[in-house]
Amino acid sequence: MSTTISQLDKVKTGPWNGGKSPWNLEYGKIMMWFFLVGDAFTFSAFLVYYGAQRFSHAVWPDPDKVFQSIPGITDEGQPLVFVGLMTFILIMSSVTMVLAVEAGHRNSKQEVVKWMLWTILGGLCFVGCQALEWTHLHHEGFWFGRNPATDIATHMEGANVVEKLGHFFTGDVSYTSALQFANLFFTITGFHGFHVTVGIILNIIILCMTLNNTFEKRGSYLMIEKVGLYWHFVDLVWVFVFTLFYLV
Numbered sequence: 001m002s003t004t005i006s007q008l009d010k011v012k013t014g015p016w017n018g019g020k021s022p023w024n025l026e027y028g029k030i031m032m033w034f035f036l037v038g039d040a041f042t043f044s045a046f047l048v049y050y051g052a053q054r055f056s057h058a059v060w061p062d063p064d065k066v067f068q069s070i071p072g073i074t075d076e077g078q079p080l081v082f083v084g085l086m087t088f089i090l091i092m093s094s095v096t097m098v099l100a101v102e103a104g105h106r107n108s109k110q111e112v113v114k115w116m117l118w119t120i121l122g123g124l125c126f127v128g129c130q131a132l133e134w135t136h137l138h139h140e141g142f143w144f145g146r147n148p149a150t151d152i153a154t155h156m157e158g159a160n161v162v163e164k165l166g167h168f169f170t171g172d173v174s175y176t177s178a179l180q181f182a183n184l185f186f187t188i189t190g191f192h193g194f195h196v197t198v199g200i201i202l203n204i205i206i207l208c209m210t211l212n213n214t215f216e217k218r219g220s221y222l223m224i225e226k227v228g229l230y231w232h233f234v235d236l237v238w239v240f241v242f243t244l245f246y247l248v
Contacts, residue, residue, distance in 0.1 A: 026222060028222070028223075028226055029222070029225070029226055029229070032226045032229050032230065033229070035230075036229065036230065036233045039195075039233070040233070040237075042191075043191075043192075043237050043240070046184075046187070046188045046191065047188070047240055047241070047244055049184070050184045050188060050244055050245075051244060053180050053184065054244070054248065057174060057176070057177045057180070058172070058174070059169060059171060059172045059173065059174045059177055060169075060174075060177050060181065061165075061168045061169060061177065061178055061181045062168065062169055062170045063079075063080065063245065063246045063247065063248075064079040064080065065079070065167060065168050065169070065170070066137075066168050066181075067079060067080055067082070067083055067133075067246055068080075069082065069136055070082045071132040071133065071135065071136045072132070075136075080246055080247075082129070082132075082133065083133070083242065083246050085129065086126055086129040086130065086133075087238065087242055089122050089125050089126050089129070090122065090123075090126045090196075090234075090235055090238055091235060092122055093118070093119050093121075093122025093123055093126070093231070093235070094231060094232055094235040096115045096116075096118040096119045096122060097115070097119045097228045097231045097232065098228070099111070099115040100112050100115035100116050100119060100224055100228070101221075101224055101225050101228045103115060103221075104215070104221025104222075104224045104225065105221070107216070107221065109210060109213075109215075109216060112210050112215075112221060112224065113207065113210055113211065116203055116206060116207045116210065116224075117207065119203055119231065120200055120203045120204060120207065123196055123199060123200040123203065123231075124200060126196060127193060127196055127197060127200070130189065130193050130196075134186070134189075137182075137185075141164070142178075142181075142182040142185070142186075143182060143186065144182070144183060144186050144187070145179070145182075145183065146179075146182060147165065147175070147178040147179050147181075147182050148164045148165060148168075148178075149161040149164035149165050149175055149178070150179075152164065161173065161175050165178050185245060188241060188245070189241060189245070192234070192237060192238060192241055195234045195237070196234055199227075199230055199231050199234050202227050202230065203227060203231070206223060206224055206227050209223070210224075
């Protein structure tokens with residue numbers, strides 16, 4: 001009788017009955033996933049609270065009227081154009097990050113440097129656009145704990161309040177809704193902008209390490225993949241922020 005063991009039988013005799021451990025992942029990558037899961041809960045809490053406030057009020061500022069400017073070009077008449085540009089820039093930076101990771105798998109230093117530079121540029125453009133949007137809204141009168149009617153609102157409602165806030169609403173006007181909107185907008189987009197800024201710093205560090213041949217000496221560009229996970233997470237979160245603040 002033959003005692004030859006087929007390759008399939010060898011696989012079946014593995015400790016996991018499949019020949020490969022499902023936990024066969026690099027430690028740093030697992031830790032990054034743990035961090036991202038925890039961070040996802042934080043963002044979820046913010047967004048759920050925003051949704052609860054948004055739908056518990058009978059009226060709410062109309063995004064098409066609040067975000068209708070292109071800073072430096074026009075103050076009205078272009079609803080969601082500027083934030084659409086911001087979103088496109090951030091999504092394209094995610095694409096360039098994918099290309100950087102792919103180049104790292106091929107140990108192509110020059111391509112990694114090229115795509116990391118584009119990713120950093122995209123992140124800087126996004127943060128810069130967000131700063132312009134914040135500046136414009138602050139000029140309009142929105143800020144933490146404030147809205148355009150704060151200085152004249154002796155009562156929560158009234159003719160003066162309607163005059164100041166009317167062009168941000170469709171139909172009825174609510175001072176409280178405008179105040180909640182301002183607080184939550186600057187808190188959540190600021191928290192996201194902080195994450196983007198951290199991502200830019202990490203990408204710059206990774207770029208410097210690449211230029212210093214650190215990964216070539218290690219024989220692996222795995223660190224770029226770890227930072228890429230973080231960058232894609234930041235992009236994904238923006239999709240939800242964009243939907244809730246600008247579209248709903």
